[in-house]
Amino acid sequence: MKSSSNNTMEQLFEKLAQIKKVEPNMHLQNKTFSKFKKQTIISLFWVRAAACLLIIYTVAEVYVASNKLNNHQQDISILIPTTNNILYNE
């Protein structure tokens, strides 16, 4: 049983080995070289540097904005007297 399945697989592999090698089309060389010349190469280093700067800028913006909001809330709390529940006549 096992040997028959082995034979089947061997036949299949023989079939795969019969696949012919083909030459690529002649125009492919020109296409490849023009693709190579056309590309704009941006170094990964600069992409990473730009990404880091963007992250730093965003974090700074968020930090400044949240600080401003806190200060603003403190200003308001000074202007508006807080009420308490103590009765003065007691």
Added chain:
Amino acid sequence: MIFDDIYSEHRTMVFNLALQYVQNIEDAEEITQDVFVKVFNNLLAYKKQASIKTWMYRITINQSLDFIKFKNARKRNILSSIFSFNDETFKIEPSNFNHPGIILEQKEAYQKIFEAINQLPNNQKTVIILLKIEDKSQAEAAEIMDMNVKALESLFQRAKKKLEILLIQKG
């Protein structure tokens, strides 16, 4: 010129290897272009730890697998926006089987075999292609796949078993 030499020496190997992964002339040509662009860009960074042929085999294999992954992801996005697919069961076969190395009378039989090969995990697919289609020795295939011969042998046995099951399922 060095680029011309590299291209003319390796173009047939790169094109045919890509063809075994995608079974389609247009896609294989696109992969071949991308492989050589990558090779030319990285020629200066190429360290002679492996031979240039092995290095090119690795680039071609990675480029072919990335191409299939990208193409499947694109198709999945388009289709899943129309229908709701289960991600795990959803697998796309390569479109229009057009392998120039196969004679027309046997196209149907080979298409069935390649449909099964395409369902194998990437490393199992690669080991079958290298050993049985590209006719590489175990040592050469092991070097290309960056593993030892024993590990390659057991990977091949697993691939063979899985391929047999897939072919039985297909009938």
